[in-house]
Amino acid sequence: MDLNTCGIIGQSPALLDVFKVLAKVAPTDSTVLVTGESGTGKELLVRALHANSRRTDKPFVPINCGAIPRELLESELFGHEKGAFTHAIRSRQGRFELADGGTIFLDEIGELDLSLQVKILRVLQEKEFERVGGTGTKKVDVRVVAATNRDLEAEVARGVFREDLFYRLNVIPIHLPPLRERGDDAMLLADTFLRGFCRDKERKTLRLSPEARDMLLRYAWPGNVRELENIMERLSILCDNDVVGADDLPSKIWTSLGQEKARPAPPAPAAGFAWPRLRDMEDKGMDLKTFLDEMEDRLLREALDTADGVKNRAAEILGIKRTTLIEKLKKKQIG
Numbered sequence: 001m002d003l004n005t006c007g008i009i010g011q012s013p014a015l016l017d018v019f020k021v022l023a024k025v026a027p028t029d030s031t032v033l034v035t036g037e038s039g040t041g042k043e044l045l046v047r048a049l050h051a052n053s054r055r056t057d058k059p060f061v062p063i064n065c066g067a068i069p070r071e072l073l074e075s076e077l078f079g080h081e082k083g084a085f086t087h088a089i090r091s092r093q094g095r096f097e098l099a100d101g102g103t104i105f106l107d108e109i110g111e112l113d114l115s116l117q118v119k120i121l122r123v124l125q126e127k128e129f130e131r132v133g134g135t136g137t138k139k140v141d142v143r144v145v146a147a148t149n150r151d152l153e154a155e156v157a158r159g160v161f162r163e164d165l166f167y168r169l170n171v172i173p174i175h176l177p178p179l180r181e182r183g184d185d186a187m188l189l190a191d192t193f194l195r196g197f198c199r200d201k202e203r204k205t206l207r208l209s210p211e212a213r214d215m216l217l218r219y220a221w222p223g224n225v226r227e228l229e230n231i232m233e234r235l236s237i238l239c240d241n242d243v244v245g246a247d248d249l250p251s252k253i254w255t256s257l258g259q260e261k262a263r264p265a266p267p268a269p270a271a272g273f274a275w276p277r278l279r280d281m282e283d284k285g286m287d288l289k290t291f292l293d294e295m296e297d298r299l300l301r302e303a304l305d306t307a308d309g310v311k312n313r314a315a316e317i318l319g320i321k322r323t324t325l326i327e328k329l330k331k332k333q334i335g
């Protein structure tokens, strides 16, 4: 079976290992626990699990256990009978019933309180549960996939997560590595996101300058792929040039790399400056033309560097026309 990776981008060894497990596990009915920091793509992975399972034509029902208040969560999960509580005007199916035949995704499972943990454990073991206020037992055929960005083993040790439930969920653990451990994937993702957002905004695709790439590769990405995606979207709106320079990157990245965004002021020209003398030329063993060419070369390169490779800006700094600059660069074979 060809693996449908559902748009999960990356080729790093760390991610390829995840794909390998995904391919093996998806066709089974085993319970899977996906862990990883926020924004690493846990939800994307769980959707890929469902898409590659034999349940793919059946419902995929996600529920975020951390986003629903405790009083409502039980009824969301298991449904309720009419009159079970004040606002229960009619009976209602819960997510487990809705997911029958398919997959239920218990997102942020670490947020469940102990009493609900017991009920989830029962579904996992007996495949049965009761609606809130109900007397009869319901049976379902549901594959359970859970995700969390918490360290559940530590939660077990603290006594806030049931050990038996942890083991039941953790039959197949899949850990999504943080983006900073995926090497060049960050660049692949950045380029893909930029292309997509620029297409959406009907603008020419932005390219990343070498300096910007270097910074993006060194940054630790605490918000992982989601943070990268957001930054690329912002650039597609705010960046004025066709090339993203280091200066265009958010201050957050600069500070976290211990750099100052504002360029250091150039050294005062008067201090220590002296026009070259004949002696300097002779010291270098150059004739006049070679010496002047070399000076021009250095100034051109510095200007390009300052402009993050943006030729328009470099020409402006040098006070020459863009076309003149390009002609000079070509003659000097500067890239």
Ligand SMILES: Nc1ncnc2c1ncn2[C@@H]1O[C@H](COP(=O)(O)OP(=O)(O)OP(=O)(O)O)[C@@H](O)[C@H]1O
Pocket (backbone or CB within 6 Å): 007, 008, 009, 010, 036, 037, 038, 039, 040, 041, 042, 043, 044, 045, 149, 189, 225, 226, 229
């Ligand atoms: N490898 C990837 N390729 C392409 N897009 C990705 C990848 N990983 C994550 N994304 C995108 O990043 C965003 C966050 O991913 P997702 O919601 O799956 O993360 P999460 O781990 O569930 O985060 P949280 O812990 O905050 O719930 C989504 O827009 C998702 O499409």
Ligand SMILES: [Mg+2]
Pocket (backbone or CB within 6 Å): 042, 043, 107
């Ligand atoms: Mg998520």
